[in-house]
Amino acid sequence: MNSTFLPLSYFILGGYLNEGKLTYFYFTITISLYILIVFSNMCVIVVICMNRSLHEPMYLFLCSLFVNELYGSTGLFPLLLIHILSDVHTVSVPLCFLQIFCVYTYGSVEFLNLAVMSYDRYLAICCPLQYNTRMTTHRALVFIFIVWIYSFVKFLITLSLNLRLTLCGNIIDSLYCHNYLVVKLACSDTTVNNIYGLFGIIITIVVPLVPILFSYLRILKVCFSGCRKTRQKALSTCAPHLASLLNFSFGCMFEILRSRFDMSAVPRVVRSMLSLYFLIIQPLLNPVMFGLQMTKIRNACIHVLSCKTLAGHSGNLGI
Template sequence: MIYVNLTLVFTAYASPGPLSYGVFFVTVLTYLATVFVNVILMLIIYSDTSLHKPMYIFLFNLSISGLIGSSTVLPNIMNYLLDEMKHILYSNCLLQVFFVMFYGGCVYGIITVMAYDRYVSICKPLQYHIIMTPTKVRMLLAVVYIFSICFLAVQVHLTSSVPLCRYTVNKLYCDNLAVVSLACLKSALVDLYGLVGVIIFVVCPLSLVIMSYVRILFVSLKASANAKRKALKTCAPHLITFINFSSASLFSVIYNRLNNYLPKELNVFMSVHFILIPPLLHPLIYGMRTETIRKSFRNILQKRVFAFEFHLKPEHKIV
């Protein structure tokens, strides 16, 4: 049962002051940079037909997930940093819970299918175009999105059905564990469903990614030095992204377990690291480490600049 008019209060924020204004400024810059780099990457992939391949299509969707995560949390944080009232409607809190989990689930899902794409590319190069067809790419993405929506909708419904006895959230935003901790009694069903969710959205993707790279490693060891360099160059951005997001997830888990024993400043950073850092770094990692994207960006930039300069040149009349 959702309490329509119930309001929760965030207690992790300080009153507006110099520190809040400084954090607000950093958050604004980070959010704008996140939106900028993700939109630029998406425009590059969309406008360059040579990038309409499975790996870049997955990367395009990874940027979408990053924008969802950032836009779900950071604008609200910026608002609360400047506002005396740190209230949120319970229904809006649950909505935030859903989108935060959706962001995390989709990122792990997309990283997993990207690992599968790299595995097929390196371990079965002659069959790559037969296996990774446009239909299969769409199917993999549909599974990630549709399954995440259905599973997490049930999760939020179960969370909303638990009666609350406390109404203060000691975090900067709503997540499922924070809301469940407000319940009068623990629900075995909610805990079990949450555990299944962790296995599906975290443990299974981690296992599949590790298995893919183990197979890639075995194949690469038998290949020539040039093939090894090519495999490393191809996999490096994805591997860095995988480690980055897994580290952020680990920080989030540690925060959820130890937030009462950590300094306040460290609490604040660890609580938002999961949302703040990966969406900003993922497009930068691929932009810097992937030669094809860098080349496409330079070509697009040169075309735009050349066209701009061409239009600025004065027309010479023939006398």
């Protein structure tokens, strides 16, 4: 460990290995994933924004979700791509804290957004006659605003607490800047950081679990007590949301365990890949799951693509 009490100017990301000939293979795979994530999420965002029939609460929540996927991916991939090709895996302190802010606000917005979406699905399935009055477009926008503002303010406070720490090392055992691993480098008192971090976990994870569990328990009750058609409609509506929620929870849980416990028994490559799971697989799968499962989005995408195809044919024919 690089022991010093002087202000640090950079961190070293210790999660990278010298892969030799495989470097360009990893770079190609990573940049392909990034392009695919940007393209797929942008497509669905444009379709929702352009199609007035999709300007409903459920699709506004989805639009917020897809914007967050782009935000989180942009906080990760540019630096990741640079470090894959680089022999020196250093990052300046300001840039490191900026990445921490982006990655952690992405996680907070993602989980809170999914919690609000579960409540929206509860209202749509369990209270269909009251849905249009209890979940208006204005109320949906207020929910989205609160989710984003809360996440930004919460992690601005986190960063301000980190900046007051005296760090006695600069090696972060990760592929990207990680808040908990930075705090572990401190040789000054971290009591306030730990208390605030615990409080933040409770507010960001435990509190949203209440509406999620409540919503799905009520939805399951409707499924078991309703007719077959009602069950099928409820399951088709909730399936992509539930899959997204479970996928994101698995990724976050592994990353929390990896950063806090000794997992040296797990191969380093596996640890590295799984540490990126919630930052790569979630943005990659969400537009596919929601886009294919939800009829309105699927039809709107087909309509946009068919219009572009027809326009291209007309242009070729000189019409």
